[in-house]
Amino acid sequence: MPVNAITPDYKGEVLDKQENFNGNQVVYVGWDHHMMFCAAFAYPVPPEMSFKTLLHEVIPEAFSLHEEFSSVNWETTEWLLDGQPFIPQMDVSLKEQGVNHKSLLRFQTPELKGFQNAGV
Amino acid sequence: MAKKLNIKDKYRLLTRDLDWDFSYEDRKEAFPFEEFEGIKITDWSKWEDPFRLTMDSYWKYQAEKEKKLYAIFDAFSQNNGHLNVSDPRYVNAIKIFLTGVSPLEYQAYQGFAHVGRQFGGVGARVACQMQSLDELRHVQTQIHAMSHYNKFFDGFQDYSHMHDRVWYLSVPKSFFNDARAAGPFEFMIAIGFSFEYVLTNLLFVPFMSGAAHNGDMATVTFGFSAQSDEARHMTLGLEVIKFLLEQHEDNVPIVQKWIDKWFWRGSRLLTIVAMMMDYMLPNKVMSWKEAWEVYFEEAGGALFKDLARYGIKMPKYAETIEKEKEHISHQAWWTFYTHGHAAGFHTWIPTDEELDWLSEKYPETFDKYYRPRWELAKKMEAEGKRFYTKALPQLCTTCQIPMLFTEMDDPTQICYRDTVYNGDRYHFCSDGCKDIFEDEPEKYVQSWLPVHQIFQGNCGGPDVENVLADFYRMNLGADNMDMTDSPDEKRWKQWKGVA
Numbered sequence: 321m322p323v324n325a326i327t328p329d330y331k332g333e334v335l336d337k338q339e340n341f342n343g344n345q346v347v348y349v350g351w352d353h354h355m356m357f358c359a360a361f362a363y364p365v366p367p368e369m370s371f372k373t374l375l376h377e378v379i380p381e382a383f384s385l386h387e388e389f390s391s392v393n394w395e396t397t398e399w400l401l402d403g404q405p406f407i408p409q410m411d412v413s414l415k416e417q418g419v420n421h422k423s424l425l426r427f428q429t430p431e432l433k434g435f436q437n438a439g440v
Numbered sequence: 441m442a443k444k445l446n447i448k449d450k451y452r453l454l455t456r457d458l459d460w461d462f463s464y465e466d467r468k469e470a471f472p473f474e475e476f477e478g479i480k481i482t483d484w485s486k487w488e489d490p491f492r493l494t495m496d497s498y499w500k501y502q503a504e505k506e507k508k509l510y511a512i513f514d515a516f517s518q519n520n521g522h523l524n525v526s527d528p529r530y531v532n533a534i535k536i537f538l539t540g541v542s543p544l545e546y547q548a549y550q551g552f553a554h555v556g557r558q559f560g561g562v563g564a565r566v567a568c569q570m571q572s573l574d575e576l577r578h579v580q581t582q583i584h585a586m587s588h589y590n591k592f593f594d595g596f597q598d599y600s601h602m603h604d605r606v607w608y609l610s611v612p613k614s615f616f617n618d619a620r621a622a623g624p625f626e627f628m629i630a631i632g633f634s635f636e637y638v639l640t641n642l643l644f645v646p647f648m649s650g651a652a653h654n655g656d657m658a659t660v661t662f663g664f665s666a667q668s669d670e671a672r673h674m675t676l677g678l679e680v681i682k683f684l685l686e687q688h689e690d691n692v693p694i695v696q697k698w699i700d701k702w703f704w705r706g707s708r709l710l711t712i713v714a715m716m717m718d719y720m721l722p723n724k725v726m727s728w729k730e731a732w733e734v735y736f737e738e739a740g741g742a743l744f745k746d747l748a749r750y751g752i753k754m755p756k757y758a759e760t761i762e763k764e765k766e767h768i769s770h771q772a773w774w775t776f777y778t779h780g781h782a783a784g785f786h787t788w789i790p791t792d793e794e795l796d797w798l799s800e801k802y803p804e805t806f807d808k809y810y811r812p813r814w815e816l817a818k819k820m821e822a823e824g825k826r827f828y829t830k831a832l833p834q835l836c837t838t839c840q841i842p843m844l845f846t847e848m849d850d851p852t853q854i855c856y857r858d859t860v861y862n863g864d865r866y867h868f869c870s871d872g873c874k875d876i877f878e879d880e881p882e883k884y885v886q887s888w889l890p891v892h893q894i895f896q897g898n899c900g901g902p903d904v905e906n907v908l909a910d911f912y913r914m915n916l917g918a919d920n921m922d923m924t925d926s927p928d929e930k931r932w933k934q935w936k937g938v939a
C-alpha cells in the first residue's frame with residue numbers, strides 16, 4: 321500500500337518533479353571522505369549542461385575552499401553515479417550520459433586524505 | 441437542596457457519562473477515522489482513564505500553577521533576569537527552543553484536539569482533550585517565558601513565521617505534520633507514546649536542566665510548571681499502547697511498525713538536542729551520549745522488556761541508534777557552524793576547554809574524527825577566512841535534515857541511501873528514513889524540502905541572502921553569523937562593563 325489514508329487511492333503531489341524547476345534539473349555532488357563539507361551539495365542546472373561545465377564552473381565555488389581541491393587530479397578521480405561506477409564524458413551533456421534529475425555524483429580521491437589526514 | 445456528589449460519582453458523570461448511544465445514526469459515521477488504520481477495538485470500556493481528573497479540578501489546578509508562574513516571570517523581568525545567564529552564547533539554545541520546539545507544542549494542541557474528537561471511546565476522548573489544553577498552555581507560557589529575552593537579544597522576533605519557512609525548522613515542523621496527517625491511532629503511538637512517554641525526557645530534561653545550570657530562571661520555572669502535565673502525558677502514552685495491544689492481537693504488528701518508524705524519526709529529531717547539550721550550553725549538564733544512555737538505553741530498555749509480553753520488540757535500528765550517540769552532536773554542530781550565515785542564531789568554535797571536555801566525554805570518537813574539523817575551523821578563522829559553506833546541502837526526503845550523517849562504521853563517509861519511485865529518485869540519510877518512505881511513498885513525495893523550494897523559486901530570491909532576509913525574515917548580520925563580534929555579544933559586554 322503506497323500510503324495508509326482514509327481517502328481511497330490517495331495520490332500525493334510530487335513536489336520535486338522536474339517540471340517544477342524552471343528548465344533545470346537538480347544534481348547533487350559529494351566528495352567522499354572530505355567531511356569539511358557536511359553534506360553533498362545540491363545544484364539546479366540545465367540538463368544540457370556539459371559535464372565539463374559542471375566540474376569547472378559550477379562546483380569549484382564551494383569545493384575550492386578545501387585546500388586539497390586544487391590538487392585533485394581529474395584524470396584519475398573515480399566517480400559514482402547514483403551508487404554505480406561511472407566514467408564521465410567531459411563534453412557530453414549531463415542528460416545524455418545518464419546524469420538525470422536528482423542524480424547523485426560522488427567523486428573519490430583516495431590519494432588525498434583530507435585535513436590532518438583525518439578525512440576532513 | 442441538591443445533594444453534593446462524591447468525587448467518584450462526579451468523575452463518572454463528568455467523563456464517561458458524557459457519552460451517548462447512537463440509536464438512529466450510524467456510529468461509524470460519527471467516528472469516521474476509527475477503522476482505516478486497521479486497528480481493532482473490541483471494547484472501549486476497557487480503557488482506563490489515565491488522568492482521573494475532571495474538568496473543574498483541571499481548571500482550578502492549572503489556574504493556581506499559572507498564577508505562580510507569572511509571578512516569577514514578572515520578578516524575572518523586573519530584575520533584569522537575562523543578566524544572570526552564564527554567558528550570552530547560552531541564549532542561542534533557547535532561540536532554537538522557541539523557533540523549533542514551542543511551535544510543536546501548538547501542533548500537539550492541534551493534533552490532540554483532532555484525536556480527542558475522533559476516538560469512539562469517551563475516556564480516550566476526554567484524556568486527549570485535556571492534553572490538548574495542556575499543549576496550548578505550554579506554547580503560551582513558553583512564549584511568555586522567552587519574551588523577556590526578545591527585548592535584549594536578536595533572533596526571537598519572528599519565531600512562528602520562521603518555523604513555517606526556515607530550512608532547518610522544516611525538520612521539527614514536518615515531523616509533527618507527518619504525525620498529524622496520520623490516523624488517530626498512529627498519532628497516539630507517534631506523539632503520545634514514542635515522543636511523550638519515551639523521548640520527552642531527552643528533550644525536556646536537557647533544555648530545563650540546561651536552563652538551570654546556566655542561570656535561566658524563566659525557562660526553568662516554565663519547566664517546573666509543565667512537569668505535572670508531562671507526567672500525565674506520559675501516563676496517557678502508556679495507557680494507549682497497552683490498550684491497543686490488549687484489545688486485539690492483530691494490532692501488535694501495526695503498533696510495532698509505528699514504534700519502529702517513530703523511534704527512528706524521534707531520534708533524528710533529537711539530533712538538535714544532542715548538539716545543544718554538547719556545544720551550546722556554556723555550563724554543561726551531561727554529554728548527549730550520557731543522556732542517551734540514561735534516558736533511552738536504561739529507561740527505554742526497561743520499558744521494552746515490559747512490553748515484550750505483548751510481543752513487542754525493541755525498535756528497529758536500535759543498534760544503529762546506539763552507535764549514533766557517539767557522533768550526531770558533532771556532525772550537527774559542524775553543519776550549523778558551516779551554515780552560520782543561514783541560521784537564525786549564532787554559532788562558534790568550541791573553546792579549548794570545551795574541546796577537551798568533548799575528548800573526555802567521547803574518548804572513542806572525538807579526537808579521531810571531530811577535533812580535526814575544529815582545528816581546521818580555527819586555522820581558517822586565524823587566517824581571517826571564517827568558514828561559511830558556499831552551496832546548499834542535499835536533504836533527506838523523510839527527515840528533511842541535510843544529509844550530514846555518516847556511516848556509523850565509517851565516520852568519514854556520508855551515508856547515502858536512495859530509491860526510485862514512479863520514475864523519480866529520492867534520497868535518504870539512513871535505512872530508517874528510506875524504509876519509512878518506501879512504506880508510504882505517496883505521503884513523502886509531498887515533502888516540502890527547503891533547498892528544492894528555493895530552487896523552484898518559491899522562497900523569493902534570487903540570491904540566498906534575499907531568501908534569508910525576505911522570505912525567512914532574518915535580520916542579516918544580527919540574527920545570524922558568528923557569535924564573535926555579534927550585536928548580542930557587543931551588548932552583553934556593554935552591560936557587563938567589559939571591553
